[in-house]
Amino acid sequence: MSVKKQINRREELRQQLHTQGAQLTPQRAAVYDYLSGVEHHPTAEEVFMAVRPKLPRLSLATVYKNLEALVKCGAVSKLTYGDASARYDIRTDHHYHTRCLECGKIWDVDAREGFELLKHIKPQAGFEVKDYRLELLGRCRECRR
Numbered sequence: 001m002s003v004k005k006q007i008n009r010r011e012e013l014r015q016q017l018h019t020q021g022a023q024l025t026p027q028r029a030a031v032y033d034y035l036s037g038v039e040h041h042p043t044a045e046e047v048f049m050a051v052r053p054k055l056p057r058l059s060l061a062t063v064y065k066n067l068e069a070l071v072k073c074g075a076v077s078k079l080t081y082g083d084a085s086a087r088y089d090i091r092t093d094h095h096y097h098t099r100c101l102e103c104g105k106i107w108d109v110d111a112r113e114g115f116e117l118l119k120h121i122k123p124q125a126g127f128e129v130k131d132y133r134l135e136l137l138g139r140c141r142e143c144r145r
């Protein structure tokens with residue numbers, strides 16, 4: 001991302017947070033920047049471990065609160081999987097994921113045809129579709145070693 005784009009995104013983020021009565025604090029910005037820079041979708045613990053060296057006074061509880069504020073204002077999406085820790089995704093558009101069944105990590109996958117395929121799936125009568133998820137489950141490169 002170019003510096004100019006980054007500044008624009010920062011301003012956009014500030015406004016998004018503002019609609020929820022929240023501020024863009026340095027901690028929130030650090031959490032957001034980390035999410036923007038990683039390829040997979042980390043848990044709150046992973047965000048905490050990665051951001052803490054830069055912000056030594058940061059606590060895990062604060063990271064949770066910051067992530068929730070980012071989710072609430074629509075800047076970040078939250079992925080939940082039953083009992084497993086929630087994961088946070090910088091993308092909020094409809095897209096697809098690969099998920100490792102061993103380490104639980106999640107990555108984006110490029111599958112533009114996904115939506116077209118889903119149009120052919122007809123749920124039972126009376127079922128109102130609200131959302132959908134497409135995931136490829138397997139083992140990642142690290143776990144296959």
Ligand SMILES: [Zn+2]
Nearest residue numbers: 100103140143
């Ligand atoms: Zn894995």
Ligand SMILES: [Zn+2]
Nearest residue numbers: 089091107108
């Ligand atoms: Zn994603």
